Amino acid sequence: MSQFQLLKTEGHARRGIFYTAHGSIQTPVFMNVATQAAIKGAVSSEDLKDLHCQIALSNTYHLHVRPGDQLIRDLGGLHRFMNWDRPILTDSGGFQIFSLAKLRKIKEEGVSFNSHVDGKLLFMGPEDSMRIQANLGSDIAMAFDECVKIPSPRKYVEASADRTYRWLVRCRDAWLHYKKEEEAVNPGQMLFGINQGAVFHDIRREHMKRIAELDLPGYAIGGLAVGETHQEMYDTIEVVEEYMPSEKPRYLMGVGTPGNILEGVYRGVDFFDCVMPARNGRHGHLFTKNGILNIKNEKYIRDDSPIDAFCNCPVCQRYSKAYLRHLFKAQEMLAMRLAVSHNLAFYNNLMQDIRSHLEKGTFTEFRGAYSKLLDRRI
């Protein structure tokens, strides 16, 4: 039986439910990023519930390096460690190894690299990534892949996509092995495969066809939002989506702005994640139904109204723009917490709006009205 239940569609857009060992997820969904087992900006796992977060995403590479996945396993797994009883997705560690660590060498077995914390030489291959994710006990593990730079030479992208396929087969075998272990932290852990191929449509398409045959619980589109234009990204989604199994959830990794998400949903995507709401929040850039405002702006100095009059988040229910602006100007840490909280709530509420419109069959109009509006600076 599939873990994914498709409730309704509108064009390519889909309204569904995904079932995990830590409860169900209403899709389309935005995952809130808790890189190091914590949301940036002093937001606690307790707060996430008030912000209507359905699923948290943590980073395998970071947690492997510090405090160590074995330690987290010994303490009962990531859910217990960070006191979060709802679903968790862990990435594979691949993206951080390729972007953050000092890269040593990619070989067929895996990748040698230096830890960004203490410089220690480490190795990670598909089996290692799956073992670490099994130790963390996430509900959704991601396959170990290479996220190639855009632009990269066609020949390199082709060879990389082939290797990422071979790595995926090894990931699947390791995943099936670890989840059946008697001491498995989360026997219900699922594996998502990741499509790669940069912006070469034929490579993307062939890669997607091959990984779909492995019949995994879900599939992701990786390697986007790394420098290509929005149009290139949308075109790539359209090319790949046709070959993604319709009965499985689809995850567009690392995306994006509210507009990107509306366009992704429009093209058939169910899962999203992005550091943007937290990162923008820490800089005082706050999402509203009218666009993105900069709370440090002089014009808010005496503004007694909430960030967004339409927002029901705990921050908009309690604090004024004038107070928020004061906290940023006074460099109070509370500024970041309130800003990040609002932005996460904005994203989670946006997904709720998307789901409601899909249920009512009005998503296409909603996307038309808001896709550009939400991303503008005001």
Add this chain to the structure above:
Amino acid sequence: MSQFQLLKTEGHARRGIFYTAHGSIQTPVFMNVATQAAIKGAVSSEDLKDLHCQIALSNTYHLHVRPGDQLIRDLGGLHRFMNWDRPILTDSGGFQIFSLAKLRKIKEEGVSFNSHVDGKLLFMGPEDSMRIQANLGSDIAMAFDECVKIPSPRKYVEASADRTYRWLVRCRDAWLHYKKEEEAVNPGQMLFGINQGAVFHDIRREHMKRIAELDLPGYAIGGLAVGETHQEMYDTIEVVEEYMPSEKPRYLMGVGTPGNILEGVYRGVDFFDCVMPARNGRHGHLFTKNGILNIKNEKYIRDDSPIDAFCNCPVCQRYSKAYLRHLFKAQEMLAMRLAVSHNLAFYNNLMQDIRSHLEKGTFTEFRGAYSKLLDRRI
């Protein structure tokens, strides 16, 4: 009628209730410091209720400089600005002018100084301080005084104490004027006088006698915890306490460690405040019933237990030492928030314990058992 109700005494120690325009305060009480209309460490006013905070303290100097007391008044006062509906005490601004700002000149009228934010030349005298505090609308305003360095020459301390007395008379007149204004933010605002005199017992005593005659709603001992020994501080409290009106609350400003507080209560003090729980928390120093632990210590790396097994605070109910230590090591902002939250709860719970022991008549034993224990490093 007095705003202060004395319920019970044990030696010099007192159990009471103080009534303000924003509700009553059970004493002895520790005030949680919200310098710039926010608790350091991303703790929100909403959190303060969960941490059993009864009264917040904000700084007149800081809020005058930024965002400005007139702005806060225009937005409905400090309670509304920071979304805190319980009592607020504001200091006079004097301490910050003498310690933080680049001091220009002390004259009979008041003090000229440069803002620490933009260097702007500002002036503050007793009437200004009272006007600012009236604009903020705090429940307890503090008199404008000079907090002299310890040690200072006897002659300087004597002249300063005389001037502080004359300033207090002017503060009282201004306070009575502002609270009767039709547009007063908080017509129920009260004024506390402040005793000064460094560690010269006779100056302290004479000063206390004179300010007591003004029959203000409360009195504070200022100018301590600025470099003298603990014993000098305790001796000074004993000298002054004898002349503090017993039917008025007594506030020992800027004090201190848990041990200092137990010793202060023992000597008849009702109100305390200190940045210590927040500051220590931000550095990972956490208060427990067994002493102060450093959460960054290696030995906590796999410690699955809460900070303090006897603590009922939201942090100890939810998170392990291992998780806290990880957050500090990973430099996650959440580390500070959780640490500060626990420390504030520890202080507020300590005061609750003190009140319970006073009610049962067992405070003296409690003080004997814990006065040294709580301050030790473990």
